Amino acid sequence: MKTFEEKWTAWLDDQLTGKELEDFEASLPDKEAAEAEKRDATKLGALLKQELGAQPFSNEEFFNHQLRERIARENAQDRHGARSTWWTVPRLVWTGAVSLALFMICAVVVMREKTPSERSEYLTQILNMRVDPVVSPNATISVFETKGDRVTVIWTEGLQSLPSDYAAK
Amino acid sequence: MRTETTLAQADVSELDLVKRCQAGETEAFDELVTRYRTRIFAMIYNMVHNEQDAWDLAQDSFVKAWKSIKRFRGRSSFYTWIYRIVMNVTIDWLRKKQVKGAGVEFDDAIQLREVNPASKTLPKADPLPYERMERTEVRARIDNAITQLSPEHRAVILMKETEGMQYHEIAETLGCSIGTVMSRLFYARKKLQNLLKDVYENI
Secondary structure: OOOHHHHHHHHHOOOOOHHHHHHHHHHOOOHHHHHHHHHHHHHHHHHHHHHHOOOOOOOHHHHHHHHHHHHHHHHHHHHHHHHHHHHHHHHHHHHHHHHHHHHHHHHHHHHHHHOOOOOOOOOOOOOOEOOOOOOOOOOEEEEEEEOOOOEEEEEEEOOOOOOOOOOOO | OOOHHHHHHHOOOHHHHHHHHHOOOHHHHHHHHHHHHHHHHHHHHHHHOOHHHHHHHHHHHHHHHHHHHHHOOOOOOHHHHHHHHHHHHHHHHHHHHHHHHOOOOOOHHHHHHHOOOOOOOOOOOOOOOHHHOOHHHHHHHHHHHHHOOOHHHHHHHHHHHOOOOOHHHHHHHHOOOHHHHHHHHHHHHHHHHHHHHHHHHOO
16 A cells, blocks of 8 residues: 555656556646646656756776775785684684694593403402301302492392391401 | 776676675675675765765665675576665665755655646746756756656666666666556656756757
């Protein structure tokens, strides 16, 4: 839906056609005044075109010369800027890569040191001890220990009862 | 350097020049500048009414165009594309100047306040015989009248009346709808008819 302003502008510029033109012209309360304003608008357009259309432009060649120099300067600045950026970004990348590599090497070395041997992790020490031979004559207690991981597993067999004052020795 | 006339004779296609610019060839850009510098300078001058400012803004516009020429995809003509840059640069400059100087108020509101959209007739201005009016005076009157328009209204009326651009081209250049262009044209014409009636009546 066009506003009045849009229709009026289109009418002034002879852009309204067919039914749209008929409807718009029929809606004008004073057709003569509107036609007079249309003529005014045409005159205004002609005046603007005549007075503003041909603006003299002196020193045209100097304009191009100055522009070429500016563009050359801007290009040089851009190249310098790009070079600076190139130095910064690769340096950051290289620093990061070297740091990562060092970290990985350290991590691998440490992990290797901590890698358990293929032999059993524990059972480094087994202590078979009998508890009270009177109460549990066949009872045994085994202690499994891993030295590095600070883990101790106590395994008991044939234990009938555990004396209250029992303590593994 | 070649002149505009010889360039026209050379009939080098605009698209070809643009492609060469995109490849970084400054000589091709120089040719495009030569083709459009006069029209662009005139358009800016008519907006800002100062030769030095117009020169600087035209330079800024062309530098911007050079920097962004690789982004030109050819969806519109090069002329429309560079006009868009010119208008952005000039309207921004006018807005900043207005803020700095706190000068003449020009916005859409003032247009609406001063012009009755429904009015069909214009107030009769004081007659001023054209015979007594020097050409420079006419120009000064026009410049003064245009100064009272907002940057957007100036752009629309100048593109329409001096460049003969179509509504859709103006809309594309200013990045607004065709309806907005027509509406701005309506108010700009009303205002200028109001201010310049005695001038064009006597020509």
